[in-house]
Amino acid sequence: MSNPRTVEDVIQDFKGRRAGMIKALTKDVDEFYHLCDPNNLNLCLYAFPNQQWEVNLPPPSSDLPEPRLGINFVRDSMTKHDWLSMVALHSDAWLYAIASYYAAKYKFDRADRKRLFNKITDVSSICELVVGGKTARKRPKTEADGLPEDILVEEVLSKLPVRDLLKYRSVSKLWRSLIDGPEFVSTHLQNYKNNSEVCHLLVLYRPARSWLRDERILVRRGDTFRKVTELQCLYDHFEGAYEMISYINGLLLVKKGKSRGFREIILWNPSINSTLSLPNPMLEAMKEATYFVLGFGYDASRNDYKVIAIIYPHAEIKYYFGERYRATIPGLVQVYTLGTNSWSSNLGVSPPPYWSAGQQVFLNGAIHWINFGPNVTNDADSWFKEKDSHIVSFDVENEVFKYFDLPKALKTDDEPKEKFPTVLGRSLAVFCAHYQLRNDIWVMGEYGVSKSWSKCYTFTLQFDKLLHFKTNGELLFAVDGKGIKSYDVRRERVNKRPLESTKP
Known part of the structure; x- marks a missing residue:
């Protein structure tokens, strides 16, 4: 049915799309998982009233609400079960949004809206079926099996991005209370830290002429440099006077103003x-x-x-x-x-x-x-x-x-031109860049004990700025403002990825 106008029509449309979603996430789950390749562009899971489904890019224009964009990007950063559960949550939200859209478009009165809501909530949600249904029965039995539904939902929600959690706060009072609770916040933060092996880079694209206001901020994966999402600028115009001071748990400290002065200090x-x-x-x-x-x-x-x-x-x-x-x-x-x-x-x-x-x-x-x-x-x-x-x-x-x-070796006439504090694994480290393009990495074996410094790595590499030191021993550098180099200190391997190849 292409244009449902009555409560019964909308319910039929809802059930058909729901059946398609369930098919994708259960019976056809292997095919669906394969189609959601993280190396592809922003993909969505669509379902239709005829109980069919497809993975595709969003259309140029559509009157209907759109499903979650880019579900493929986080596929490999989560377990298969958790990722499918996340997709199921978004699928439920999409189906409810479509039903609400038709109710608003055709001006259902209060009685019809209530009848529609009761009908579509009378059946199990897709998330319930994926978490505790066919997909879940394929995995080995764990301590989570047999737990109450609210605990299972909490487990899934705690692994979702913050932006999605803000949307789900409006689902119910229970979900809002759960997401706002200090224990959930702590669990969500710990899950983020446990899954922080793949770093992300904030890349600012700006025109050569400063008066053109078309700056763009993109988030790219640190391993593939693939675009994850695009962010709005802090203000309408950067004006060339922003400095990122530090970053902790998803929050950035930003200083607005010249290098030794400021106009404003911002948490972003x-x-x-x-x-x-x-x-x-x-x-x-x-x-x-x-x-x-x-x-x-x-x-x-x-x-x-x-x-x-x-x-x-x-x-x-x-x-x-x-x-x-x-x-x-x-x-x-x-x-x-x-x-x-x-x-x-x-x-x-x-x-x-x-x-x-x-x-x-x-x-x-x-x-x-x-x-x-x-x-x-x-x-x-x-x-x-x-x-x-x-x-x-x-x-x-x-x-x-x-x-x-600092190590005694750094207090000589052959002083490095630059020294950066950094973290290697869980240890405090110092990155030293010498004039001869030689670079050393010193690691403090026992935190706070100055005698425990040891020089772990030495290599030759020219760069502008050290961006990130990953826990696997890979360093990311900015090079000539045109690209990014990654250096694996353990394998002594350099890879260069020009930013031109990753333009928005």
């Missing part, structure tokens, strides 16, 4: 394109400061996020190798807590007298930077010498600074 959740501008009162002092450093961390004990700002007031200028640097005077520490949306002054904490606001990493509940400048004794005679460099950490829960010595 790209998955739902939501932003929060940090309150201004404590930031006024930063606008008047000579220099400041930002850090971003997660307080697991309170399930909360914190931003640290180390503010250095105006001071005299000294020179070091022809560059202008500020004198060593005590800095001020401000800590922003997301849960209270407020800043506090931590007067009991003494920050380092100066450091480089370079790359930072979050590990073991602390933010880590590499400091250079006067040593931690604040000796006025000890000026900005690379041999005085060390690692500074800020314990996010207890709000205290700690200091770790």
